[in-house]
Every structure is written in C-alpha cells, then in structure tokens.
Amino acid sequence: MTPQRQLVLDAVSELGHATPEAICAKVQEIAPAVNITTVYRTLDLLEQLGIVRHTHLGHGAPTYATGEHEHVHLVCHRCGTVDEVDADLLDDLAGTLARTAGFTLDPTHVALSGLCSRCESESDAEPVAQAAASGKESV
Template identity: 45%
Template structure:
C-alpha cells in the first residue's frame, strides 16, 4: 500500500521553475474549487528514463506518430502520476514552448489509445492519468482530508470474483476510486 504525498509545482517565473516543493499541503484530489494545480508525485518512485523507445513503439504500433507534445505529456505523467489534464498542461508548460490545453487532451487520447496511459476518476471532477504500467491498483480517497492511498488491485479479488459469479460481470476495479475515511481521519 502506498500513500501519495501531495505537492505543488512552482509556476513559471518562480525562483526555481521546475523544482517540486514537497512541503506543500495541497490535498491530492484538490477538492477546493478554483485549484489550478493538483499533482501527486512519488518521491523517487517514478522514473521517466527509457520511456522514449517504449513511447515510439507503442504509438507506431497503433498507427500514430511520435510528436513532441506526446513525448512531453508522457514524461509529465511519468513524473507526476494521478495528474489531471489541467495539471499536466501546467506541468508541461513549465518548459518552452507552451502547449495549449486542447493539445494536451489530444495527446492524452493518443497515449491512452496506444495503451501507454490510463485514467481514473478519483472524484466528480476531471480524470487523473497515470502510466499503464502503474495502473494495477485501487485508489482509496479520503473524504475528509483528500488523501489518496494506493492499494494493490488484488485486495478486491473476492469482489471481482463475486460479481463475475453472480452477474457474469467482469469488473475493472483499477478504473475507479473507493471513497471513505482514512485511518488518520476516522474517530
């Protein structure tokens, strides 16, 4: 089980353009209206090294071109899993040239079509994206503090088996979030 620690990236023009400030207290699902940046980062757990070859092969396998935008968006997802499209736009725009949000959405669609990324709905807002090779987990979202805890998908094996036996339904539990209260917020 992995508890995600929320962070905030500095905006362009800050003293340290691309650094991550891990002492921030931004809730990982950013429930407050108007929040423009909500990105979870694994401290040293996610690496974008070696992604260029995988990216090119996967895109070409489904007939898609490798573009600079797709490369930048994929690298941003590798660095910042569970990021919304808006947060990914801000992240990729820490570097020049700027990429419009519509291009980020198109890149996300292409990356998902190629099987490189998946999305999850952690709340009733925008989906969050992560690499497909990091997708086999459940998302436990605390309604009180907004913390997102990852748990192996295997903890839901009995539920998946019961749904299959009783209803003939093949559930994908990695695409959903389970809401409740974390250990720190329970009375």
C-alpha cells in the same frame, strides 16, 4: 511520437496521478506553446494505446497515470488524501461480479471513497472531546 506527445507522457510519468490541467502546466514549463486541447487529445490517444489510464478520484477532472499503475485508489472524502492498495485486494469482489452478473471488473480503474485512518481516528475522538467540553461523560 511527436515531441509534444512525449512531453505529455513524461509529465504524466513524473507527476503520477495528475489532472490534465496539472499535466499541461508541467508541459508548458518546457514548451509554453502547448495548450490544454493538445494535452487532452494526447491523453486520449495515449489511453487508446494503453500507455496511460485515467481514474475519477471524486468530483472534477480525472487524473491520469501511466499504465504500469496497477492499484486501487482509496480517496478520503474528508481530507482528500489518496492512498493506493494492490488491485488483488478486489479479487473476491471481481469473482463474485463475474459469477453473479457476468461482469468483468477492471480493479485498476477503481477509486473507493471513505475515511482514511487519520480522519477515522479523529471521528472516533470527536464524541469524547465534545462530551468533555460539555462536562458530560460519553457512554
């Protein structure tokens, strides 16, 4: 493990879910000469070794976390909040996919998109607020 690779791994561990750009910025705080290409190559190697994994949390760059992160990501497509739940919650889906499609799901590499509870509550309140503003009752 070279010093640069160790710095990348340390940055991933410290930042949690981070893009390569954020990881590079963290590494450059200690080693300014390390460039983004080195970070990408190191992340690729660390992933091949099973030390880190990447997840696409939406559009844009993937995020990286250490391999010990065994969870499913819940991404709010309105506010961008990312929550985590146990991967075990997808056991029924994994079983169904295995039986019906012969597909083995890796639930720790999954991001589900939807609305977080806060945004969902705001969505439920909007029709009432709009009706009150217009002087009409909601049905």
